Amino acid sequence: MPRRTTRGQAAAAASARRPLFAATIALAMALGGQAGAQQACEVKLGALGPMSGPAAQWGLAMLGAAELAAAEANARNFTVAGRRCTVSVVSYDTRYTAEGAAAGINNLASQGVRFVIGPVGSPEVTGAKPVATRHNLLMFANSYAKNAIGPQWPLVFHLGPGPSEWAAPIVLMAQQQFGMRSVVVVAPNDQGGTDIASVDAEVYRSLGITATEEYYQRGTTNFAPIVTRILSSRPDAVDTASSPPGDSGLIVRQLRQAGFTGPIGHLGGPGTEEIIRVAGGIDVLKNFYWYEVVPTEDPQVRAIADEYKRLLGRDAPENTNMWLWVVGARMTLRAMETAGTTTDTRKVAEALRAMPVDDPNVGRGSWAGQRFFGINQELSLPFGAGLIVDGQNRGVRRIEVGQ
Template sequence: MKTTHTRNTKTISLAALAFFAAGLSGSVAACEVKIGAVGPLSGPAAQWGQAIKGAADFVAAEANEAGGLQVGNEKCKVTVLAVDGKYSAEGAAAAGNNLVSEGVKFVLGPIGSPEVTGIKPIAARNNLLMMSDSFAKNAIGPQWPTVFHLGPGPSAWADPIIKVAKAKFNLTSVLMIGPNDQAGTDVADVAGKVYEKNGIKVGLEYYQRGTTNFAPVVTRILRAKPDAVDVASCPPGDAGTVIKQLRQAGFTGAIGRLGGPGTDEIMRATGGPEVIGDFYWYEPIFIDDKIREMGTRYKTLLKADPPSNNFFYQFSAGARMVLKAITAAGTATDTAKVAAALRAMPVDDPNLGKGLWIGQEFFGINQELSLPYGVGLIVKGKVQPVQRMAAATGK
């Protein structure tokens, strides 16, 4: 049975107790590698945080079932401490400080610009190695040598998706909507420029995070008469509400989502693909039989269904890379040495396939993990097969 212990906002996941089930000796148990998992575990973006926690639990269980993680001459158990970042800078900063107090050196997450912005100073001061995900323009950079980026962001993949959407839905104008914080404004700025590069006129609309009634925003959108509305980095719950209210108000244009995943939640919130109509989105992971194997493996190891959000697969690949780098560096304390091993490591996940380290052109540092992704489409209320795209090069 899977057990959790909650203290304050911190959840110490004991999924890693699969380590003990494997019959490892007490001498090995004395060696421990702690992985922090930070993301929103409450609120409209909770689906993303649960994906991060699930990925950490899964990769820890994988390592422990294999006898522990090789660190130098020792085999170490891997444990997970999950903390709610609350999708805010303050929440993520508090989460980072909590993890530091527990002796954590490696962090999976957080996600979104507010959380990543809040925790980066903590990571820099305490030499934390982070594998985070944010579409912020400064998500990573040379000044944060131990902060890595899952993704990549829209600077790498927006162009091919917009080209597909423009051809399919005959777009000449788009209105981008997002929260009025860095999570919304950075994505709108980056993706907006790519729309414009493709000859599509861009309008912007922002809302206060925590809004539940989008009627005034919907009224302004209808007045602008765009061909498409892009809900970009809106959390899945917000995006579903916006789309539902747009359709109820009579908007018939295409809906885009050049932000994080959450299509299943959006369809649930809106009432299904028939209500959504025409929709295009960035799918971080192209689901195939190799990916489905991870879901089956998760059930075997953790006796539960895997998180429904596809960030789970992406963060699992990132967590695997971090653990391999710890083994390659031969240390679980010197994060600079682990970071050097990580950035020199070829990207090749057993389930997600071959990828690339990118980011030099946009961020000034090659610490952005790029893996194959997908372009999703709903056309006239019918879900189309996701189109697989090779790992984005960032150029």
């Protein structure tokens, strides 16, 4: 038989249940909100660069750095505004093209990425910047382009300076070792080549070395005609500048086959291991000088590779560019913690600008770029100069900025 209650009893019972009901709703909302907040606090770090083709080494180094920084952050309970966040990496292969980078930025933005590590080369950075600005994305890019960063792109940070800042001491070292008086600087005929080769050539000229520039179509696979042209001017040395490691290795191999015995330089992005492999061995390289983005023989710097293996369970990417990318990726994540946001890129940019440059592995540096780009958003850290003499690797010398 159903239990009957008067209207007064029902109202009293409802009145007694109301606080309980309200508390339940409040608790559910709080728990739901907390769960929602935890779900929302997933930071997607974009990794944008070439992951196939001759420049793949550079892109894979950048991707490896983003993965390491993400793994480190997750291991140390990455916390933003009191909330523990997880960091994941979303990558996109630009194939070293401007259009690939622009498409990549759109793709990453559509996946909820707000912070991008990369891109690597000048054409990519030129293609990515306007699209990233439209999406309000923060980009930590690398490129030796003359307009890599600028006041009109306040959310674009620069990983390392171009050859105007580091080429002179390396050319001096090579000049002392090999005594060259003329050089041909060879690079691709797009912004990724011309912006670097022209500056390299200026540096050679400023040190009394006759320099001529030679450009090739990106995508060239047979360099025999270019090599014949280079050798017709009988240079003492050849510098492959910012030619990707795969192209540089091929140029070296064909130069040696054509009988060139002089020193060969690579004053652009590093990739000596790949160059040696493609050229056919260190004996083929014979006399070689190159730029390293960090002092690669410093044990503290090399420890990054051990950390990578420990956290990610596989060998670190071969290209030493990774060790500098790690600094940029770590700083971007730390700036999020300082700014207390994983979405407001302007606040994170402010925090990044105010942050001292002091990496546990690579060491102390500073923010630079005001003089060259008109904005102080470029990392300036010690770098390295490598030398191979008569097929013997003489190692990488540490050079402080301004030395």
